Amino acid sequence: MDRIDSVSNDRIKLAVKVATSSKHRRQTGLFFLEGLRLCRDAALTGYEIECSFVTENALEKALEDIEVILSASNRSFIVSTAVAEKITQAQTPQGVFCLCKKREIKHEFDFSGKYIALENIQDPSNFGAICRTAEALGIKGAITCGCCDIYNPKTQRAAMGSALRLPVIETADLKSTLLELSERGMELYATTPRSDADKITGICFDGGAVAVIGNEGNGVSDEIFSLCRKITIPMGGRAESLNASMAAAITMWEMMRNG
Amino acid sequence: MDRIDSVSNDRIKLAVKVATSSKHRRQTGLFFLEGLRLCRDAALTGYEIECSFVTENALEKALEDIEVILSASNRSFIVSTAVAEKITQAQTPQGVFCLCKKREIKHEFDFSGKYIALENIQDPSNFGAICRTAEALGIKGAITCGCCDIYNPKTQRAAMGSALRLPVIETADLKSTLLELSERGMELYATTPRSDADKITGICFDGGAVAVIGNEGNGVSDEIFSLCRKITIPMGGRAESLNASMAAAITMWEMMRNG
Numbered sequence: 001m002d003r004i005d006s007v008s009n010d011r012i013k014l015a016v017k018v019a020t021s022s023k024h025r026r027q028t029g030l031f032f033l034e035g036l037r038l039c040r041d042a043a044l045t046g047y048e049i050e051c052s053f054v055t056e057n058a059l060e061k062a063l064e065d066i067e068v069i070l071s072a073s074n075r076s077f078i079v080s081t082a083v084a085e086k087i088t089q090a091q092t093p094q095g096v097f098c099l100c101k102k103r104e105i106k107h108e109f110d111f112s113g114k115y116i117a118l119e120n121i122q123d124p125s126n127f128g129a130i131c132r133t134a135e136a137l138g139i140k141g142a143i144t145c146g147c148c149d150i151y152n153p154k155t156q157r158a159a160m161g162s163a164l165r166l167p168v169i170e171t172a173d174l175k176s177t178l179l180e181l182s183e184r185g186m187e188l189y190a191t192t193p194r195s196d197a198d199k200i201t202g203i204c205f206d207g208g209a210v211a212v213i214g215n216e217g218n219g220v221s222d223e224i225f226s227l228c229r230k231i232t233i234p235m236g237g238r239a240e241s242l243n244a245s246m247a248a249a250i251t252m253w254e255m256m257r258n259g
Numbered sequence: 260m261d262r263i264d265s266v267s268n269d270r271i272k273l274a275v276k277v278a279t280s281s282k283h284r285r286q287t288g289l290f291f292l293e294g295l296r297l298c299r300d301a302a303l304t305g306y307e308i309e310c311s312f313v314t315e316n317a318l319e320k321a322l323e324d325i326e327v328i329l330s331a332s333n334r335s336f337i338v339s340t341a342v343a344e345k346i347t348q349a350q351t352p353q354g355v356f357c358l359c360k361k362r363e364i365k366h367e368f369d370f371s372g373k374y375i376a377l378e379n380i381q382d383p384s385n386f387g388a389i390c391r392t393a394e395a396l397g398i399k400g401a402i403t404c405g406c407c408d409i410y411n412p413k414t415q416r417a418a419m420g421s422a423l424r425l426p427v428i429e430t431a432d433l434k435s436t437l438l439e440l441s442e443r444g445m446e447l448y449a450t451t452p453r454s455d456a457d458k459i460t461g462i463c464f465d466g467g468a469v470a471v472i473g474n475e476g477n478g479v480s481d482e483i484f485s486l487c488r489k490i491t492i493p494m495g496g497r498a499e500s501l502n503a504s505m506a507a508a509i510t511m512w513e514m515m516r517n518g
Contacts, residue, residue, distance in 0.1 A: 125384075133505045135437055138495020162500055234358055236397020236515055245394045249505045250512050256495055257460055 001070075003078045004053070007086040011051060011077070015087045015099055022149040031151035034089055039098045040065050041161035043072035046102045049057065053079045053087065054094030057114045060095075069098060089153045105165040107167040111184045112208045113140035114255045118247060119174060119224055120215035128158025131166050137256045141167035143210065145174035150202070178210060179229055186210055190228035191218040191251050193240070197230035205255045213248045244257040260329075263312070263338045266345040266498055270310060270336070274346045274358055281408040289358045290410035293348055298357045299324050300420035303333035308361045311334045312338045312346065321355075326356060348412045352360045361410065366426040370443045371467045372399035375507060375515045377485055379405040379474035387417025388504040389472070392424050392494030400426035402469065404484060406434035437469060437486055448489035449479040450510050452499070456489035464514045 004012060017024040021034035030050055030191050036058070038042040042050060054066055059078070064238050070076045084093045087158075111117075114135055121127050127148055134142055139187050148155065159166075171177040186208035212228060214220030220228070233242065233250050242250075261270060274320050276283040278291035290311055292298050295317070302308060311332040313325055318337070329335045343352045368374075375393055380386050386407055393401055407414065409427050418425075430436040437502030445467035450459075471487060479487070490499065492509050501509075 129502065129505065132500050132502060134496075135499035136494050136496045136505075160500060160502075162497070233512075236394050237393075237395045238421070241391050241395035241419060243388060243391060243419075246388065246395075246505075246508045249508050253492075253509050253512065 001076050001078050001083050004083055005080045007083055009083070012079075012083055012087060015097065017055065017233045019089055019153055020034060022152065025102075025151050029102050031102055031155055031156070032097065032099055033156055034097050034153060035094045035157070036062055036065055038156060038161055039096050040166055041068045042098065043069045045164045047072070047103065047164065049063055049073040050075070050099045050101055052076045052098040053083070055079055055081060055084050058095030060151070067097065069096065073098065089200065105167055107141055108168050109184070109209070110140050111179065111181070111186055114205065114208070114252070115143055116143050116252055117143040117174065117178065117210050117212040118145070118147050119212055119220055120125060120218075121213065121244060122148050123244070124148050124152045124154035126159045126243070126245040128155040128163060128214065130248045131159040131163040131168065133245070133249045134167070134252055135162035135166045137252050139166075139256070141169055143169045143174070143177060144151055144172060145171050152171050162170065174224055175227065178212075178224065179188045181197050181210055184208075188202055188212070188228040189231045191213070192225070192230050192232055193242070194230065194232060197232035199234045200231045200251065200254050202236065203231060203254070205258065209255055211251045211255060213244060213251065216238065216244045260337050261337050264339045264343055264344055268342070270347060271342055272314065274356065274362045277358055278346065278348055278412055282363045284361075284408065284410050288345060288361050290361055290415070291356070291358055291412055291414055292374035292413060293356050294319055294353045294416070295324055295355045297415060297420055298328045300423055301357065301359050304349045304423045306331070306362065307424065308332040309358045309360055311335045311357040312342070314338055314340060314341070314343050315354075317354030318352050325355065325462050328355065332357065334473065335413060335434050341415050350447070352468055364426055366400055366428050368440065368443070369399050369467070370440070370445055373464065373467070373511070374398065374400050374402055375405050375441065375511055376402040376433065376437065376467045376469050377404070378471055378479055380472065380503060381407050382475055382503070383411045385502070385504040386507040387414040387422060387474065389507045390397065390418040390422045390427065392504070392508045393511055394421035394425045398425075398510050398511050400428055400513070402428045402430060402433070402436060404430050433483055434486065437483065440469055441486070443467075447471070447487040448490050449473070449484050451478060451484070451491055452501070453489065453491060456491035458493045459510065459513050462490055462513070464517065468514055470514060471509045
């Protein structure tokens with residue numbers, strides 16, 4: 001393994017750009033992951049790792065796990081502590097980083113399965129947390145439109161590896177995608193805090209279904225709202241207080257709990 | 260209103276210490292809030308504001324809301340942009356800050372109500388998110404033991420004001436607190452990913468109940484676990500992937516959904 005000791009090395013500069021700019025992620029087709037667990041998850045999920053960077057310290061501590069990462073990497077480098085501090089996006093760098101190649105998602109919809117659709121979710125932590133919960137609960141995939149970048153390191157961190165495994169199907173035209181799924185027999189639901197919507201506890205989610213979660217501030221757009229059955233999470237407390245990822249968690253749970 | 264233009268002003272130094280150190284929060288009995296909404300929530304919830312700081316820019320933009328804060332404040336200062344940048348804990352400061360006095364919680368337990376107990380929750384964002392969801396769902400209060408500081412600005416931000424309103428009852432001896440509540444007829448539950456626990460969907464939460472959520476890494480401690488009926492969230496996907504705040508949300512939702 002070659003060494004990189006200089007923070008102005010070209011590959012280090014590339015790593016920082018890919019980590020911090022979605023434009024660079026689009027241009028290069030790469031994304032940045034950090035931490036033993038996430039990098040290992042990428043390797044185990046079959047992502048091609050263009051380049052991995054590890055500190056000597058990390059190598060000593062976790063050789064076995066790191067070998068999994070190295071063997072999935074086209075190139076690997078030992079980096080100095082100064083370089084690790086340059087490229088880290090975390091407060092306490094673990095000394096394990098990689099640049100992975102994005103891959104195309106080819107998802108065959110399961111028309112009898114449950115999906116979550118995310119419209120304009122803007123907070124990377126919310127986006128990641130929703131992916132994590134979706135995977136945990138056995139949701140088949142997330143359909144996204146206008147959301148923040150799934151490859152943002154914050155999204156990936158909040159998703160704890162699930163964003164690498166869960167099918168995340170991006171669409172520029174959510175309306176058409178939903179209408180197609182509806183034609184294939186899937187029910188469409190939109191969540192809202194409005195109390196005139198149907199209570200989610202009264203819904204029988206027994207077939208294929210998609211539940212749409214809207215933007216953190218504005219909720220589901222009118223265009224999408226009009227296509228869907230409106231459902232609400234009845235609350236004993238202050239309705240305004242339910243965060244998008246929590247609303248998504250309870251919605252997905254209700255879809256799955258009797259399924 | 261007096262002006263503070265110097266970042267080395269004593270009150271500004273105090274604000275930074277209170278914002279960044281739980282030791283200083285304990286010593287002074289103060290805590291730090293930031294942002295129009297949170298500071299306004301503190302004023303409306305009846306907290307005594309020792310000192311508020313606003314920029315001229317913020318004052319122009321939101322005079323009406325800021326007046327609510329100023330009238331609950333013992334002292335108020337206009338601060339320069341440089342001072343606001345010094346004290347902010349956010350990436351984009353809103354220019355509204357305050358130092359509030361902590362107040363003692365005198366909570367009369369409702370023995371037929373639903374409570375969440377948090378044992379050693381260490382992540383401020385999780386802690387705050389759980390408070391927010393608890394309030395939204397109508398949970399009566401949170402019993403906490405060994406958790407991170409509720410007055411950490413990150414906790415308060417994630418709670419979006421709910422940590423100011425929800426009764427948060429801190430105990431140094433969770434076992435005794437739970438046993439007392441059990442003697443008063445409340446059911447005790449501990450959540451676990453273990454599949455030999457009772458499925459939460461099979462539990463009838465019709466009386467008073469406390470559900471314990473454990474530490475992010477280690478779950479509920481053995482001592483507390485042994486006092487409680489063990490319940491689990493059945494998952495179709497990867498059980499390890501459910502984050503503490505999401506597990507808490509689904510648990511609280513199940514406690515309340517038929518209540």
